[in-house]
Amino acid sequence: xxxxxxxxxxxxYSKGDAVHKPNYPGRQPIQPSKRVAVVACMDARLDVxxxxxxxxxxxxxxxxxxxxxxxxxIRCLIISHHLLNTREFVLIHxxxxxxxxxxxxxxxxxxxxxxxxxxxxxxxxxxxxAGPGKxxxxxxxxxAFRGAIEPLDSPRSEKSTxxxxxxxxxxxxxxxxHPWIPTQGEDAVTVRGFIYDVDTGKLEExxxxxxxxxxx
Ligand SMILES: [Zn+2]
Numbered sequence: 001x002x003x004x005x006x007x008x009x010x011x012x013y014s015k016g017d018a019v020h021k022p023n024y025p026g027r028q029p030i031q032p033s034k035r036v037a038v039v040a041c042m043d044a045r046l047d048v049x050x051x052x053x054x055x056x057x058x059x060x061x062x063x064x065x066x067x068x069x070x071x072x073x074i075r076c077l078i079i080s081h082h083l084l085n086t087r088e089f090v091l092i093h094x095x096x097x098x099x100x101x102x103x104x105x106x107x108x109x110x111x112x113x114x115x116x117x118x119x120x121x122x123x124x125x126x127x128x129x130a131g132p133g134k135x136x137x138x139x140x141x142x143x144a145f146r147g148a149i150e151p152l153d154s155p156r157s158e159k160s161t162x163x164x165x166x167x168x169x170x171x172x173x174x175x176x177x178h179p180w181i182p183t184q185g186e187d188a189v190t191v192r193g194f195i196y197d198v199d200t201g202k203l204e205e206x207x208x209x210x211x212x213x214x215x216x
Contacts, residue, residue, distance in 0.1 A: 002034045003088050003192050007203060009053025014201035019053030028057035030084065036060070037080040039171070040092035041067035041099075045198045048092070060086060066099040067092050068143040069171035078180050087189050091171050092203070093164045094196040099145045100160055101125075101152040107142055124152050146170075146213035156197065166213035168193035168206040 009019045036059040040048045048054070048061050062076045069077075069091070080086045101124050110117035113133030122129040147163040154160065172193045176183050183189060193206040 001088065001190070002036050003090055003190070006036070006052040006054070006090065007205075010051055010201075010203045013051050013053060018050070020047075020049045021055055025056045032057065032059045032080075032084065032086055034058040034088075035086045036088045036090060037062065037077055037086040038090045038092060039063075039067050039069060039073050039077070040196075041065065041094055041097055043094060043097060043198070045096075046092070046094060046196060051196065051201065051203070052090075060084070066097060066143055066145065066167070067094075067171070068099075068167070069174045070141075070143060074174070074178060074181075077175065078178075081181065081189055089175060089189055089191045091168055091175075091191070091193040092196050093168050093171075093194070094198055095156040095160070095164070096153050096198050097145070097164065098152060099143070099167075100147075100150055100154070100163060102142075103144050103149055104142045106149070107144070111136075124149075126152070146215070156199065161195065162211075163213070164195050165206050166211060168195065169208055169210055170212045172206075172208050173212065 012019055038048055038059055039062045040046055042063045042065055060080045062073050064070060064073065077089060102121065106117050106120060110121045110129055110131045112135050113131045118129040118131045145163050145167045150160060172191050175181055175191050181189060193208060194203040195206060196203050
């Protein structure tokens with residue numbers, strides 16, 4: 001399984017090795033050669049190709065705020081598998097993620113001009129929050145992680161690890177239950193989820209199935 005090799009690469013990366021080669025590799029086929037697709041957070045501290053030791057041409061990398069399996073991520077994964085032949089999906093959330101530090105309701109209220117929400121968001125981010133004071137139906141969700149929020153960029157804790165695990169499992173469940181993503185039979189894809197620790201450079205696998213979160 002390619003995912004296991006990526007974990008070995010990550011072990012080397014966390015010890016200081018440069019596994020990813022930056023130079024142009026020459027002409028390559030459109031299909032990712034390792035048959036892997038990765039969904040990861042957009043956080044600036046993650047270099048996905050580096051931390052997995054992936055070379056150019058080996059995998060699809062899909063990134064968004066949180067590494068959440070959103071409608072657009074599902075769209076990409078369906079195309080990745082059915083048209084471009086990938087068969088291993090790797091999900092990466094990470095410690096100190098910004099998605100632990102707000103809720104959808106708080107951000108929406110702030111954007112809609114609520115002064116108290118804007119003040120809280122300003123304190124959380126260290127940036128003056130300027131809500132435009134208008135409402136919008138889009139994006140319909142920000143997908144902030146479930147559970148009690150913590151200050152931005154807080155060191156890892158048991159609670160924040162649990163919240164990350166919840167969301168990794170929710171993302172795995174969304175993929176595994178999607179009618180257009182086969183998880184059994186000859187054309188099956190595998191899905192594995194991880195938490196990347198930005199303070200150590202290491203990936204840790206999230207057990208599945210398991211709890212997916214409670215309110216508050
Ligand atoms: Zn993040």
